[in-house]
Amino acid sequence: MVSKVIPVDDFDLVIFGGTGDLARRKILPGLFRRFIAGQMPSTSRIIGAARSDIDSDGFRDLVKDAIAEFGGPDLQDKDELPAFLAQLEYVAIDAKGDAGWPELAGLVRKQLVNAFYFSVAPSLFGDLAKRLHQHDITDATSRIVVEKPFGRDLETAKALNATLSDFFDEGQIYRIDHYLGKETVQNLMAVRFGNVLFEPLWNAKYIDHIQITVAETVGVGGRGTYYDRSGAMRDMVQNHLMQLLCLIAMEPPSQFEPDAVRDEKLKVIRALQPVEPHQMVRGQYDASDETPSYRDDAENPRSHTESFVALKTHIANFRWAGVPFYLRTGKRMTTRASEIAVVFKPIAHSIFGPVEDGNNVLAIQLQPNEGITLDVTIKEPGPGGMRLVNVPLDMTFAEALGPEAEAPEAYERLIMDVIRGNQTLFMRGDEVEAAWEWTDPLIAGWEARNDVPKPYDTGSMGPLDAHALMHRDNRQWREVKG
Numbered sequence: 001m002v003s004k005v006i007p008v009d010d011f012d013l014v015i016f017g018g019t020g021d022l023a024r025r026k027i028l029p030g031l032f033r034r035f036i037a038g039q040m041p042s043t044s045r046i047i048g049a050a051r052s053d054i055d056s057d058g059f060r061d062l063v064k065d066a067i068a069e070f071g072g073p074d075l076q077d078k079d080e081l082p083a084f085l086a087q088l089e090y091v092a093i094d095a096k097g098d099a100g101w102p103e104l105a106g107l108v109r110k111q112l113v114n115a116f117y118f119s120v121a122p123s124l125f126g127d128l129a130k131r132l133h134q135h136d137i138t139d140a141t142s143r144i145v146v147e148k149p150f151g152r153d154l155e156t157a158k159a160l161n162a163t164l165s166d167f168f169d170e171g172q173i174y175r176i177d178h179y180l181g182k183e184t185v186q187n188l189m190a191v192r193f194g195n196v197l198f199e200p201l202w203n204a205k206y207i208d209h210i211q212i213t214v215a216e217t218v219g220v221g222g223r224g225t226y227y228d229r230s231g232a233m234r235d236m237v238q239n240h241l242m243q244l245l246c247l248i249a250m251e252p253p254s255q256f257e258p259d260a261v262r263d264e265k266l267k268v269i270r271a272l273q274p275v276e277p278h279q280m281v282r283g284q285y286d287a288s289d290e291t292p293s294y295r296d297d298a299e300n301p302r303s304h305t306e307s308f309v310a311l312k313t314h315i316a317n318f319r320w321a322g323v324p325f326y327l328r329t330g331k332r333m334t335t336r337a338s339e340i341a342v343v344f345k346p347i348a349h350s351i352f353g354p355v356e357d358g359n360n361v362l363a364i365q366l367q368p369n370e371g372i373t374l375d376v377t378i379k380e381p382g383p384g385g386m387r388l389v390n391v392p393l394d395m396t397f398a399e400a401l402g403p404e405a406e407a408p409e410a411y412e413r414l415i416m417d418v419i420r421g422n423q424t425l426f427m428r429g430d431e432v433e434a435a436w437e438w439t440d441p442l443i444a445g446w447e448a449r450n451d452v453p454k455p456y457d458t459g460s461m462g463p464l465d466a467h468a469l470m471h472r473d474n475r476q477w478r479e480v481k482g
């Protein structure tokens with residue numbers, strides 16, 4: 001199986017915040033990977049723009065170090081590195097003043113595809129948009145890419161959307177949620193809509209419930225100040241888990257085209273039911289022998305911010321009436337593993353008598369091992385009568401498709417989509433606002449109740465109450481594997 005690399009048009013990509021953490025960890029190593037894959041035309045350029053007072057050579061050194069540190073084994077000692085670095089430029093820029101803007105205007109070639117990645121604090125989005133406009137660097141064909149967090153509630157998200165729309169049309173704004181760039185997330189759509197098997201069963205008649213787990217082993221150390229103002233609900237649920245839920249639950253779009261897909265996702269978010277306090281559990285990790293507690297990481301001894309959240313919600317429409325969606329995510333959990341599990345109802349009548357745990361489950365593993373399994377009931381081989389067992393039909397992609405099918409990382413794919421001008425995997429402004437509209441009352445609710453998150457052990461799957469949330473419904477969380 002040979003991966004196909006579709007060439008893109010010649011481009012100038014400006015990365016504001018080009019010396020920052022995200023650029024060094026993800027964006028620049030990702031672009032180098034695309035360069036090696038032959039996807040970056042030799043006259044295209046990546047222009048770093050940030051406050052640091054360095055020149056283009058200084059930036060090239062910084063990118064070289066970033067690739068060495070964060071690039072992973074596949075990017076080390078590559079002969080292509082000098083050629084890649086030669087396509088980089090740098091401009092020292094002041095987002096709030098005029099310094100650097102004329103130089104940037106001189107560099108960006110308007111006749112090419114030009115894109116501007118705002119890898120900076122959202123408080124600077126407005127300044128950047130305004131100055132790009134004032135210095136006549138952008139036009140109606142330019143694209144801007146903005147990172148999460150997109151606001152911290154409905155009001156701030158609306159304000160951000162309004163600011164950006166003063167200078168750019170919706171069709172020029174690419175709001176990144178990197179979960180949409182993950183290979184398996186797109187495979188979820190391929191499996192649902194590309195096979196005859198699943199769609200007829202994809203409804204309340206056959207599906208018992210859906211679980212979405214995004215478990216991480218990292219803590220919040222190093223970014224405690226940001227995180228403590230955010231918490232798992234704002235940092236993960238409002239965006240990443242919400243997007244996964246949308247793709248699982250949406251109606252089939254008429255075509256795989258940006259607005260057709262985003263219209264369907266929006267309908268899901270708008271149909272999401274409020275979550276009652278007893279349907280939600282918030283947690284905060286304790287210290288272990290080796291690692292600090294959440295409150296130490298956040299440097300806030302009285303913090304009430306959650307590093308874990310589990311909740312149950314419903315989607316009020318014909319397809320999903322009565323089907324619970326259980327979501328959970330947290331830091332410092334047992335293992336790093338993300339999974340969406342579609343748990344089907346038991347068969348209407350078992351001719352073999354009671355079958356324990358016999359539900360069919362379609363499990364979509366996002367990471368670390370990308371793949372899809374379908375649990376089916378079969379006869380245990382050998383003598384001894386009809387003993388039934390549940391075994392997974394396993395489509396671990398690395399095994400099924402071979403190492404050459406190695407997928408680009410989420411950021412690489414999404415940046416290439418920006419260059420191609422394809423917004424399908426980016427959030428539209430109304431989607432982000434609708435997501436906040438659902439999230440805001442939950443947050444306001446626990447703030448009004450002065451809810452204190454439940455402590456949980458580092459290396460566990462969250463507070464016991466999160467298990468009780470399932471047990472009360474005679475269900476249980478699946479064991480996710482790292």
Ligand code: BG6
Pocket residue numbers: 148178216235
């Ligand atoms: C980010 C969150 O958006 O996603 C982080 O801000 C989180 O808190 C990260 O760790 C998880 O991304 P991934 O791709 O490692 O699952």
